[in-house]
Amino acid sequence: MSEWLMNNWPYLALVAWFGYKWWNSRRVVAMLPELKSKGAQFIDVRSAGEFAGASAPGTINIPLSELGSRLGEITKTSPVVVCCASGTRSGMAKMLLKKHGYSQVHNVGAWTKLTGNSLS
Numbered sequence: 001m002s003e004w005l006m007n008n009w010p011y012l013a014l015v016a017w018f019g020y021k022w023w024n025s026r027r028v029v030a031m032l033p034e035l036k037s038k039g040a041q042f043i044d045v046r047s048a049g050e051f052a053g054a055s056a057p058g059t060i061n062i063p064l065s066e067l068g069s070r071l072g073e074i075t076k077t078s079p080v081v082v083c084c085a086s087g088t089r090s091g092m093a094k095m096l097l098k099k100h101g102y103s104q105v106h107n108v109g110a111w112t113k114l115t116g117n118s119l120s
Contacts, residue, residue, distance in 0.1 A: 021087055025109035028081065032114070035106065040079040044111050045093045050085065056114035064089045071100055079104040083111040 005012070044051055044059040051061040062070050064084070074080055080102055082090040087109030094107045108114060 021091075021109065024107065025087060025113065028106045028108045029113050031106065032081070032108070035079045035081055038079050040081050040106075041074055042081045042083070042114065043074065043093070045082055045084050045089050046111065056083070056111050059083065059111065059114065064093055067093055067096055071097075074102070076102055079106060081106045081108050081114075083108045083114060086110055 042056070042059040044055055044061050045064040045067060046061070047063050047065075048061060051059075051063075055061065060073075062073065074097070080097060082093045082097070082105065084090040084093070087107060090107045090109065094105045097105045
């Protein structure tokens with residue numbers, strides 16, 4: 001058994017990572033009504049071109065590459081929900097926001113998960 005684990009640990013880690021992303025995204029989607037009632041800001045960190053092509057109503061576009069210089073546009077007193085195309089860039093955005101003192105940051109993953117939840 002330990003030889004099998006030694007040979008396959010990268011695959012198991014990958015499965016665990018995708019499983020966590022899936023579970024966490026579902027958890028945040030379930031929290032959206034509560035977060036909205038608390039005045040959450042919804043930030044889409046995709047590029048301006050991606051955002052112009054399609055976006056969820058009520059989201060603000062701050063591309064990940066500009067997030068560090070635009071922190072003043074995001075309040076620290078209400079929850080922040082970040083999204084992107086797949087959840088990877090929004091995961092990086094969550095880490096950056098946490099590093100700068102934002103305590104209530106949630107990564108919903110793909111922006112399309114917000115389309116069934118009226119944000120505006």
